[in-house]
Structures are given as C-alpha cells and as structure tokens.
Amino acid sequence: MEFDLLVHNIGQLILPKGTKRPLKGQEMKQLNIMENAAIGVIDGKVAWLGPEAEAVTFSAKERVNANEKVVSPGLVDPHTHLVFGGSREHELSLKQAGVPYLEILAQGGGILSTVTSTKNATEEELFEKASFHLERMISHGVTTFEAKSGYGLDPETELKQLRVVKRLKEKYPISIVSTFLGAHAVPPAYKGKEDQFLTEMAELLDEIKEYELAEFVDIFCETGVFTIEQSRQFLQKAKEKGFGLKIHADEIDPLGGAELAAYLEAVSADHLVAASDEGIDRLSKSNTVAVLLPGTTFYLGKDQYARARKMIDEGAAVALATDFNPGSCVTENLQLIMSLAALKLKMSAEEIWNAVTVNAAHAIGKGMEAGTLETGKDANFVLWDIPNYKYIPYHFGVNHVQSVYHSGNKLWERMPYGEIQLSSAR
Ligand code: IZC
Ligand code: ZN
Helix, strand or coil: CEEEEEEEEEEEEEECCCCCCCCCHHHHHCCEEEEEEEEEEECCEEEEEEEHHHHCCCEEEEEEECCCCEEEECEEECCCCCCCCCCCHHHHHHHHCCCCHHHHHHCCCCHHHHHHHHHHCCHHHHHHHHHHHHHHHHHCCEEEEEEECCCCCCHHHHHHHHHHHHHHHHHCCCEEEEEEEEECCCCHHHCCCHHHHHHHHHCCHHHHHHCCCCCEEEEEECCCCECHHHHHHHHHHHHHCCCEEEEEECCCCCCCHHHHHHHCCCCEEEECCCCCHHHHHHHHCCCCEEEECHHHHHHCCCCCCCCHHHHHHCCCEEEECCCCECCCECCCCHHHHHHHHHHCCCCCHHHHHHHCCHHHHHCCCCCCCCCCCCCCCECCEEEECCCCCCHHHHCCCCCCEEEEEECCEEEEECCCCCCCCCCCCC
C-alpha cells in the first residue's frame, strides 16, 4: 500500500467515537486516544490509522512528522452568524454602562444595527468579509461549520446572505452548512405585527429549498423577539417543507425553547443558559443536541452559564460553538470556547473534545461525515502544537494550530518560529 500522505510520529491521536447519533451523557466522558500513532491518506480519505511502529513499513509520496504532538479531527463549529455587514464596537460602552443586550436591541441597536449595515453592503462586500472571517476560523482548526442568515429580515437581504454562504461553499473545499434565520429579530416596521412578519419569512421557504440555499431553519425564541407559540408554528412549517430545525432557545429567559426543540425533534437547541429543569429533562430523553455558547455568556458579562454539568449528568448530548457574530460573541476562535467550557461550564477535557468534534457534527446533521477520523472518511485533521490533549483548555486565548488538513490537503500552516523579522523592527 502506498499512501499519498503519511502523518507519523503522532504523540496522541484523538479519536472521538463515531455513531449514528450524538454521544450522550456518560458517553461523552469516553475519548479514545491512540499514543505513538500515524495516519495514512489515499485520495483524500483516511486509508489507515495505526501504531507508529507499523507506519515505517509503508511507503508514502509525502511524509509529515508530527514530532510527538497531537492530531485531532478537524474541529466543527455548529453555530455562527458568519455573514454580516459592519461591526458593533460602539456598543461596548453601552454594555460597560450596564445596558442589557435585549435593551440595546429594543432601542434599535444590536441585531438591528447589523441589519442596516448588511442591507447597505453589496453581495460582493459581504462575500469578501465573510471569506476573511472564514479563513480565520480555518486557521484556528475548523474544517466544518454552520453559517446563518438573519441580518436581512427582508426577502432580498436574507437571500443575499444565503447566496453568500452558497458561494463560500463553492470557493472553499471545506464543509459548510447553511441555516435560514430570517426570524432573528422583529424589524421596527413590524412591531406588533410579528405574525405577519413570520408569515412573510415563511413564504421564502420554497425558494430557499428550490435553490438549495439552506439545509436548516432557525428562530430566535426570546422575550421581545418571538414567542414559543410563534416559534412552534414557524418551525413546524419549515419541518413540513423538509428543513432540519435549529432554535435559539432559552438564552436569556426560560421560555421553554428546550422543550420545544425536543418536541419538534430539532437537530439542536442552542444557548440554553436559562433552560428549565423540565427542558433539560426533555433534551436528555431526545437526540437533540444542546449547543452551548459560553463565549456569548462571557462576552455579555453574565454570571450564570448554561448548566452543562446537569445536562451531561442527566444524559443530554452537548456540543460547543463560537456563536461568532458582530454583537454578542466576536471571536472565530473555537479553542477559546474550549477554555471557557472547562473554566465556566466545568466540562472535562474529554467531554470538550467530543463537544467540538463528533457532537458538533451531529448538531448540524453531519454526524456521519465530520467530527471523527475513521478509515474511509474524509481526511480532515489538525496538527496541534501542544504536548497532550488536555493542553488546549489550559493555555487560553491563543492559537495552538500547527497545520490544518482537509481531504488530505494542507489548507493552512502557521509561520515557523524564528520568522520574526528582528532586523527590520529596529
Ligand atoms: O447579532 O447579536 N443572540 N442573535 C441572538 C445574536 C445573539 C447575534 C447578534
Ligand atoms: Zn446565534
């Protein structure tokens, strides 16, 4: 057997367990680690995984020495608002003055401020800007992710955002999942006419389906945005039209979004900071993935984080995401979220790795393709410049990626040490 690529001398090869459904509860504590390992790639697929001692017997067109460091599957970020115009740094002083997130939104800022910038941007501008953020995500180890619309709130701009995601899928070899979030906020002209707004957004579903502009439909179910009943009706319509469902659930107030997600068999319920005991119980009894976004809780300056321990102890499937967006979590760095999961959600390193790989893949309907390294699957993996898998949550806020591979091709590589231009700095 001759490999196209052989990555050898891997200190720890992280092998989350792939199954037809997400890992739930105690299963999340299991993380298979192969020490002194190697991976052989043929035609972009994993052809062989095994001990270093055997690897030396194979021939390969290209050999990469992992220098006894760590290799994992490419990370999966299952919740991002990647495509948007403008930025909201001016709102930071409002946050410092204690103005709550929903209050900023009620005053026409927040999401609505990004809606204005996104309407004013051309499709080309949005595409360039999203490409920039996407490349930063890749450089932080992500090879599969989800991107939502939701900064248009009118047919033209929502479709513009979704077309940008479709073009990103064509430009980049990585795997991108698209979600229609037309129900992200109530435009000022529709205040008091929320039902009419949702009817108009639902009228886009056929076109979105026909042009394959999104696989999932999502709604912001929250006080001052959309009620549980409105969310149920809207998501039900989307389900009937063949979309997968996601829901921004119980982020700030416990409206019952978790219960609704389980009832509708949504692929994920996201945020869940305020999810009730009943909601956690329902999620535990379902295969709906609880996608937790501790970066958002941190960025909004909240003391109470999602109850990850209770969720896992009761048997729920938990995944982690950045929630990358211009207002409530401005980072593309999923490694930072892994640190917050350890420090704030009290998740173990094993649970965290499962939550950013196999469970994150299930949270976007890619559980059979992404998030694991198995023979026959796409060779999407990351070489990490870390001594062991527990190191990422510990050393926080920086990028530990050495290089990122998708289908056996190197997508990104860090500049080697010693490349700082000392002489020109004088
Ligand atoms: O732009 O503030 N929570 N939607 C719901 C967001 C955060 C994104 C934003
Ligand atoms: Zn979100």
